[in-house]
Amino acid sequence: MSTPQAHQVRVRFAPSPTGYLHVGGLRTALYNVLFARKQGGTFLLRIEDTDRNRFVPDAVEKLVDVLRIFFHIDEGVEKREGKLENFGPFGPYIQSERLPIYQEHAEMLVKNQKAYRCFCSSERLEKLREEQEARKEPTRYDGKCCNLHPDDVKRLMKEGVSSVIRLRIEEGNDITFTDHIRGTVSFSRRTLDDQILLKSDGFPTYHLANVVDDHLMEITHVIRGEEWLPSTPKHLLLYEAFGWSAPEFAHIPLLLNPDRSKLSKRQGDVSVEEYLEKGYLPEALMNFMALLGWNPGGGATKEIFSMEELEEVFDLSHVHKGGAIFDRKKLDWINAHYIKHLDATTFFERALPFLHEKAWFQDAHDSQKTPEFLKKVFSLEQERVTILSDIGERVRFLFFRPIIDVALLPWKKNSNEETQETLRILKEHLSSFEEKNWTRATLETSLLERAGERRGDFLWPFRVALTGEKQSPPPFEVAWVLGKEETLLRIEEAIVAISDSKKVL
RNA sequence: GGUCCCAUCGUCUAUCGGUUAGGACAUCAGGUUUUCAUCCUGAAAAGAGGGGUUCGACUCCCCUUGGGACUACCA
Numbered sequence: 001m002s003t004p005q006a007h008q009v010r011v012r013f014a015p016s017p018t019g020y021l022h023v024g025g026l027r028t029a030l031y032n033v034l035f036a037r038k039q040g041g042t043f044l045l046r047i048e049d050t051d052r053n054r055f056v057p058d059a060v061e062k063l064v065d066v067l068r069i070f071f072h073i074d075e076g077v078e079k080r081e082g083k084l085e086n087f088g089p090f091g092p093y094i095q096s097e098r099l100p101i102y103q104e105h106a107e108m109l110v111k112n113q114k115a116y117r118c119f120c121s122s123e124r125l126e127k128l129r130e131e132q133e134a135r136k137e138p139t140r141y142d143g144k145c146c147n148l149h150p151d152d153v154k155r156l157m158k159e160g161v162s163s164v165i166r167l168r169i170e171e172g173n174d175i176t177f178t179d180h181i182r183g184t185v186s187f188s189r190r191t192l193d194d195q196i197l198l199k200s201d202g203f204p205t206y207h208l209a210n211v212v213d214d215h216l217m218e219i220t221h222v223i224r225g226e227e228w229l230p231s232t233p234k235h236l237l238l239y240e241a242f243g244w245s246a247p248e249f250a251h252i253p254l255l256l257n258p259d260r261s262k263l264s265k266r267q268g269d270v271s272v273e274e275y276l277e278k279g280y281l282p283e284a285l286m287n288f289m290a291l292l293g294w295n296p297g298g299g300a301t302k303e304i305f306s307m308e309e310l311e312e313v314f315d316l317s318h319v320h321k322g323g324a325i326f327d328r329k330k331l332d333w334i335n336a337h338y339i340k341h342l343d344a345t346t347f348f349e350r351a352l353p354f355l356h357e358k359a360w361f362q363d364a365h366d367s368q369k370t371p372e373f374l375k376k377v378f379s380l381e382q383e384r385v386t387i388l389s390d391i392g393e394r395v396r397f398l399f400f401r402p403i404i405d406v407a408l409l410p411w412k413k414n415s416n417e418e419t420q421e422t423l424r425i426l427k428e429h430l431s432s433f434e435e436k437n438w439t440r441a442t443l444e445t446s447l448l449e450r451a452g453e454r455r456g457d458f459l460w461p462f463r464v465a466l467t468g469e470k471q472s473p474p475p476f477e478v479a480w481v482l483g484k485e486e487t488l489l490r491i492e493e494a495i496v497a498i499s500d501s502k503k504v505l
Numbered sequence: 506g507g508u509c510c511c512a513u514c515g516u517c518u519a520u521c522g523g524u525u526a527g528g529a530c531a532u533c534a535g536g537u538u539u540u541c542a543u544c545c546u547g548a549a550a551a552g553a554g555g556g557g558u559u560c561g562a563c564u565c566c567c568c569u570u571g572g573g574a575c576u577a578c579c580a
Contacts, residue, residue, distance in 0.1 A: 015580090053578095122577095191508050200578055226511090230508065230574070231575075262574070291517065294518095297520095299519055300519080301519080321511060322572095330529080411539080456539045469541090474539080475540095
């Protein structure tokens with residue numbers, strides 16, 4: 001006999017496959033994972049695909065792909081050799097593969113009078129609801145079928161009239177439970193509807209499937225979004241009807257749009273895939289999400305947490321109750337912070353694919369696509385990009401010779417002649433450089449020394465000549481990346497440009 | 506309409522009856538050997554309102570207001 005694992009914490013993330021992972025879902029998953037790890041428990045993934053009308057091809061595969069970038073899944077579904085597979089002792093973990101289980105359980109409830117067959121058509125239900133709304137009454141099932149004679153049920157079934165199974169909610173005490181985040185929550189039974197458990201197509205509704213699976217999979221803590229709080233009493237009633245003890249609940253606050261409504265597609269990016277594609281780092285995303293609604297408490301002001309640290313300190317008791325606006329600016333800051341702290345090699349490896357995606361990069365010269373060159377470019381970029389897809393955008397002049405706007409060249413009130421003279425001095429100075437001295441440090445030291453007090457006079461035309469821009473990394477760094485030959489060429493072009501402009505005048 | 510949840514700077518939040526109500530993002534100002542970025546310093550910025558309880562409430566209770574979620578054969 002194996003020891004009963006009554007005290008073993010088991011939590012689940014149970015998304016429905018919509019085609020992409022919602023950031024709110026990612027945070028729910030994160031809180032589940034953190035809670036599980038802290039307790040030394042198990043985190044499982046269950047797929048709630050019980051709505052055939054919303055079937056999206058490959059959605060489960062996509063979900064699994066994204067999720068595994070962030071978390072290790074102990075039980076559930078994963079891709080092995082490109083194929084979806086259930087793994088773990090309580091499978092299958094995909095609800096559409098568990099239909100008979102739900103059907104049996106629903107029938108069991110009917111047999112025990114805890115549920116009943118309802119033959120009302122969708123049309124009748126819809127009309128009923130409309131009438132109730134018109135009368136400003138609570139919309140709910142009127143109980144037409146709740147006391148059907150067994151013979152009638154038999155007859156209707158025989159005739160093939162489509163039917164659903166509804167939970168029978170009877171008079172009784174208020175339903176009260178303790179939520180880990182909200183404390184005691186209480187609902188009156190009278191406001192509860194006779195919830196549909198099994199749809200006419202034989203698929204379970206969320207309520208049935210969720211309760212049956214959480215019980216069968218021995219889930220100890222249900223950590224889910226606050227939108228489920230109002231249906232928790234129904235779930236509790238279901239556990240009771242089955243004669244099961246219910247798991248513990250923790251309803252975490254919602255993620256909000258800037259206008260404080262539930263975070264939605266309409267008002268910005270909600271798909272985790274999109275954030276990843278834009279170059280938000282998974283670890284930055286985790287850090288940011290953890291802080292939306294949770295903090296370590298105790299007056300701590302630390303804001304940067306690795307996943308390991310989070311697993312260490314996370315605690316449901318420090319989860320906030322109110323919803324949190326998804327603040328993109330703060331995410332940007334955290335992401336930039338993580339990027340800056342990446343070691344150069346890692347940054348290079350992770351940002352490179354984003355450069356390869358740029359259409360303009362394809363037109364760059366082969367010598368500018370070598371790792372040697374790109375590493376120099378990236379060293380200029382690391383402290384300047386917020387998201388990885390920013391890579392290269394601000395420094396295209398490193399790949400393509402800029403067109404010089406002569407008007408931009410002079411520093412402050414300097415004349416064209418003075419500027420041209422400066423550029424000549426620069427050219428001469430740089431020409432004398434030996435190739436082996438063409439390093440970042442040497443260039444900086446040497447140029448600053450040559451410029452002396454007149455830094456602006458020197459560095460400004462230098463920058464414009466090299467970049468064509470008013471804003472750029474320091475010109476000696478740009479020169480270092482470009483190399484001696486290209487640098488001298490660009491300076492010469494600027495000198496010529498000034499001469500040409502004089503002729504026109 | 507009904508049920509439930511929530512309420513500290515613009516945003517994320519600390520505070521678990523006694524604090525000059527703290528931090529971070531964003532904003533603004535200044536500095537860091539030219540611009541951008543980084544970095545540093547500083548500034549402005551909050552307890553929705555009304556009742557209680559208490560020697561003392563941001564903190565506990567009630568009401569009001571405001572916001573949100575749910576109210577499908579969707580999850």
